[in-house]
Amino acid sequence: MNCNLKKLKSLLVLMLVLAFSISGCASRLTAAGPLVSRLENGKTSVGEVVNYKYSGSVRGNVGFLDKTPMCAKVIEKVRVAKKEPRGFSIILAEIVVFGLGFYDMTRTRAVVEDSKITVPLAKFESSETVLCGEKRPAANEDIVIFVRPAIVGGDKPKSYIRQASTDENGVIDFNKLFPGETRILNLNVWLASDESRAVSFQFKPGL
Known part of the structure; x- marks a missing residue:
């Protein structure tokens, strides 16, 4: 009985040592990884008037024709560089076996966000239009x-x-x-x- 108890204690100690030894591995692997950059769409704004949206109504056979200005949607192109999350298999093992992976997951996400660098490149008018003024006759x-x-x-x-x-x-x-x-x-x-x-x-x- 004492022998089994000693084995159980030794196993628990070994598991705790193993848990703390791999805890935080994913966040450390992510922090050590390179920045990965890609082009993304950034903020949008309104450009020049390109056409009008027409609408109308009729009262007593008298038609009323209205128009509303439509402007080009301007999109800013940006280059976003940030760390790629790494070691999620380790996080999964931590969660399943030790229950300590949630903290590592939070730290990994924080590392990714802290590493993020956004560089504006250029603005261009898209083919999409947006309402940009009041309706008028x-x-x-x-x-x-x-x-x-x-x-x-x-x-x-x-x-x-x-x-x-x-x-x-x-x-x-x-x-x-x-x-x-x-x-x-x-x-x-x-x-x-x-x-x-x-x-x-x-x-x-x-x-």
Whole structure:
């Protein structure tokens, strides 16, 4: 019995010695390792206006065309150098066998963060755009309207094109543009300048 107890004590002492001998190995290996650098995207900012986002509404067959400026999203390219975490297999053994690996894991992460060096390189405009101003009337815009009359009684009328312009308040009076029209008209409005689609309206006679 005494012999078994001595063996057990010796085993416990050996385990404790082994635990403390490997404790902190991962953080020390990480600290001794080289810095590894890579290119990353840093902070973003707003560049110049590149186009406009168009929207609209209609009240009583009077259309209101608005536009909101869209700016290029500027991304800063940076070089980030930091230590690579090492020795996670040791940390796992510490946790499973001795339960001491959590401290080593925390220290390893701290070593990585403390070693981090960020060097700004350059800024460039991405293809992505972001809203960068207040919505305002799309004043004096030349527009092209693709007109699709509603189907009535199985008769499918032909679609046609109509050109127009908004006034200084971004307004289009469809009653003046389609005098005497008795059909419902589905209107797709395009900008004459670049043929980009702006917004859709619906004309309802009698409003």
